[in-house]
Amino acid sequence: MSFDLATRLAERRAAHLYRQRPLLDSPQGPEVQVDGQRLLAFCSNDYLGLANHPEVIRAMQQGAEQWGVGGGASHLVIGHSTPHHALEEALAEFTGRPRALLFSTGYMANLAAVTALVGQGDTVLEDRLNHASLLDAGLLSGARFSRYLHNDAESLGKRLDKAEGNTLVVTDGVFSMDGDLADLPALCAAARRKGAWLMVDDAHGFGPLGATGGGIVEHFGLGIDDVPVLVGTLGKAFGTAGAFVAGSEELIETLVQFARPYIYTTSQPPAVACATLKSLELLRRESWRRDHLNQLIARFRQGAAEIGLTLVDSPTPIQPILIGDSQRALRLTALLKQRGLLVGAIRPPTVPAGTARLRVTLSAAHTAAQLETLLDALAECWALLGQEDSGRA
Numbered sequence: 001m002s003f004d005l006a007t008r009l010a011e012r013r014a015a016h017l018y019r020q021r022p023l024l025d026s027p028q029g030p031e032v033q034v035d036g037q038r039l040l041a042f043c044s045n046d047y048l049g050l051a052n053h054p055e056v057i058r059a060m061q062q063g064a065e066q067w068g069v070g071g072g073a074s075h076l077v078i079g080h081s082t083p084h085h086a087l088e089e090a091l092a093e094f095t096g097r098p099r100a101l102l103f104s105t106g107y108m109a110n111l112a113a114v115t116a117l118v119g120q121g122d123t124v125l126e127d128r129l130n131h132a133s134l135l136d137a138g139l140l141s142g143a144r145f146s147r148y149l150h151n152d153a154e155s156l157g158k159r160l161d162k163a164e165g166n167t168l169v170v171t172d173g174v175f176s177m178d179g180d181l182a183d184l185p186a187l188c189a190a191a192r193r194k195g196a197w198l199m200v201d202d203a204h205g206f207g208p209l210g211a212t213g214g215g216i217v218e219h220f221g222l223g224i225d226d227v228p229v230l231v232g233t234l235g236k237a238f239g240t241a242g243a244f245v246a247g248s249e250e251l252i253e254t255l256v257q258f259a260r261p262y263i264y265t266t267s268q269p270p271a272v273a274c275a276t277l278k279s280l281e282l283l284r285r286e287s288w289r290r291d292h293l294n295q296l297i298a299r300f301r302q303g304a305a306e307i308g309l310t311l312v313d314s315p316t317p318i319q320p321i322l323i324g325d326s327q328r329a330l331r332l333t334a335l336l337k338q339r340g341l342l343v344g345a346i347r348p349p350t351v352p353a354g355t356a357r358l359r360v361t362l363s364a365a366h367t368a369a370q371l372e373t374l375l376d377a378l379a380e381c382w383a384l385l386g387q388e389d390s391g392r393a
């Protein structure tokens with residue numbers, strides 16, 4: 001017996017699901033150099049345009065000079081340095097919670113939080129459309145694992161009725177492929193009725209949502225009693241890297257003591273924490289980025305509706321254009337690319353079968369003129385796609 005990888009890869013290609021990595025040869029920003037081509041990009045998660053901000057870059061440079069490059073060891077050995085600690089304190093203050101714990105990636109923060117809180121004999125209930133890292137965490141935990149209908153407190157309630165042991169309800173705050181918001185007030189109420197805990201992963205909400213960028217909990221005015229476990233990631237609107245879990249003293253100590261994805265890994269480079277301290281300051285203080293982003297979102301939705309595109313009910317910088325068929329989604333991105341625009345096509349298994357889409361993401365770094373360029377190109381390419389379809393029919 002041998003692994004027949006060639007067949008597996010060929011099948012993937014035949015299903016129009018083959019993935020390729022565009023080679024970026026410039027910093028993040030609206031105008032990028034990709035595979036040798038200058039393109040106007042609408043696919044980054046750098047929602048506030050902080051990934052290439054001069055002050056954040058300077059903070060990282062100064063951090064590297066003061067603290068060196070490598071984290072050196074895990075947090076529990078000798079890798080927990082002053083910048084990491086200062087960032088945890090700043091994130092606790094930002095989220096209005098007693099403590100926050102820093103992780104190197106959001107994937108690991110999610111694995112850590114779920115596996116430290118539930119195990120055999122317990123229950124974990126997740127939204128069907130949760131991020132892959134949350135679903136993987138639920139499986140890894142060994143708890144009874146069930147997925148409720150998307151954003152449906154009633155469907156959650158039925159599963160809560162059958163839950164055993166400690167029960168953790170887990171949801172994205174902003175759903176990463178659709179951009180819609182979790183109905184936290186309803187989900188909180190359902191969880192609370194059954195004494196379950198709610199964990200929210202707000203990777204895409206911190207920064208764009210809330211008056212001070214405090215994400216979906218700030219948007220809905222919810223506190224630690226409503227959402228005991230709050231996760232944020234730092235590679236999106238913060239423009240840097242890493243993630244955090246914010247919660248009670250006891251929650252954070254439990255993670256430090258028991259969460260294997262926290263314990264058995266090297267701390268992130270301290271200079272990255274220095275950069276994040278700066279981007280956190282900008283994110284909170286300079287609300288013009290959120291204001292400008294919200295104007296872009298409103299204009300995009302209006303323009304796309306005029307073209308006749310199918311949007312999702314999303315108030316966030318994630319603005320999917322639903323296409324359905326993977327091949328058509330790929331064709332539309334190819335037409336856009338010919339016109340100098342880069343938009344990602346998202347296909348199954350990342351999204352459910354038959355819901356391939358273009359995932360347009362907007363950033364405060366985009367100008368109003370760049371957005372008009374996108375809308376003009378979308379109008380033209382959408383018409384072309386329609387002509388091609390009727391030509392084949």
Ligand SMILES: *Cc1c(COP(=O)(O)O)cnc(C)c1O
Binds near residue numbers: 106131203204
């Ligand atoms: C991106 C993302 C993650 C993973 O965070 P990384 O820091 O990139 O590993 C987790 N959850 C959600 C909802 C995300 O969108």
